[in-house]
Amino acid sequence: MISEFNRNKVINVVSLDAATLAVHGILDDSIYSLELDFKVRIDDLVCFAVSGRWLRWTTPECPEALKFLAQAEGFCLEPGIDEKIHKIIGRTACRHFANLFIECAYAVRETVKLLHWQQAQADGSELSLKDFLQRGKPQEGVAGATERSTAAANKVEIKADSAAAVAVDGLKEPAKKTAGNAAVGKGGFVIDLHVHTSPASPCASDSVTAMIIEAKRIGLQGICLTDHNYLWSESEIEALRRKHDFPVFRANEIVTEQGDMLVFGFYEDVQGIIKLRELKRRVAAVGGFIVAAHPFRGFLTFGADDIGLTREKAASREMFQLVDGIEVLNGKVTETENGLAQEVAQALKLPATGGSDAHDVSTVGFYATVFTQAVNSEKELVAALHKGNYQPVKFR
């Protein structure tokens, strides 16, 4: 046997003094080699004195990443910190430094648990490590705040915020109204069928108001909100339609074990993951419509062509037996990936849609779907999707 790729990570944690830990992390793999050093206050898990070093990297600009590591100064390394490390260190510095940092944060939390237990033993406790950590939940609060309860709390906030975002809106409508909304334009009735908004989709950065204003400005005839596993209420959508005098529709981008699905005409609030087969059963029962979102969204550095994925192999995926349509123009994937989706849709004779997958105003309407007839309600949208009189288009 020959391993062709190897990644080794080593993290060491030592006590500098009673209040401080020093962390040293190494990531060394077939492509990269990097190191991270920082200190952590034991009582609140806040890190400081962050520094890093490259030994091997890829692009000529990778060394720039080191400048951005200082942004981790002051991070509190509680369990929920991983996402922040991804977002800040991963996106401004380098995803491999973020990977190493997350590993270090885990090691720090484990170390603090060990130190607390050792201290209790020194103070005369006879509890085993396991019993101590289970009984000592309050003390563990420093190192083990429950991630899930925070996530649950956020969920509630999102719902409240989005309602507020509809009601309190700081953005002004542009003075000029774009003609062509709510009627079939020369080229047809164009709807961006894949749009995310903040805060309903945590990964999006612009509000629903901003997205609608931009959609109107660029001359779309409608947009469909497809926030991740998020159900807009009928009244919220109605309020948005009236306020902006613009066709706003809702769908839901639901995550299944076979990838993300855009689901239309289905109003169950699905949380967590659902099997595509089960989703299909429920959606079909109410006459809804499932579109496989970006089915070949792949990888940053290689494409389907690099790994020899042919149209036949691609089309044989189980997913395509269960969906009603395929998104063949998605604004977040490469041309090759869209191209493959297009070929598969043709081969399987499945309807094809387009959507920007916009997460901010700059990309709304990049791709869209053009219907031959005006679509005035969600009911009409679902009926039109079933009917099949539409095409994906590059709009912007």
Added chain:
Amino acid sequence: MANNILEFSLNRSTSVEPLNDGNLLSICQLRDTFTAAEIRMLVKMPELEIAEISGSFRHAYLDEIEDLNAALQQLLGVRVGAGMLKIIKGLLGEAENLDQVVYMVEEACHGVILHLTKKVLLKAPEDAEAKFAFYANMVKKSIRLYDRCAAFAKGSPLVAELEAEQRAGGER
């Protein structure tokens, strides 16, 4: 305390081995002060689907995972790629004693992606100018790299050409 003796240490190693039939065997192993764990997965190529998976997990203070291997079978058919963490977490659940298993499955998947990335990077020319062009072209081909790390950040020399093209496209 300040005796320079380690309080805690962690070793994680991930390796990817191409098999004769073209499929990939990815193994992630973890040894730290509290944990001894391993995840092995076979990834079917070129579909990049998890075709076999097994694992073991021993831990100093977390409850034993009742039937880890049965739980892992839920991941069969999952595709290695963007969005996989959400799927892995959703299928395995978020119990505290499964956190590390979820992470290790993800690492084993990353290993597969990095293995395939390495093959692409081996095509990078050695000459500085050609190498620069190779990476500038990579971000053009895969726009999701743009502004997602320091090397491909807005204003980086590597994206100058891409940004110029975008400006020209916007004016048209």
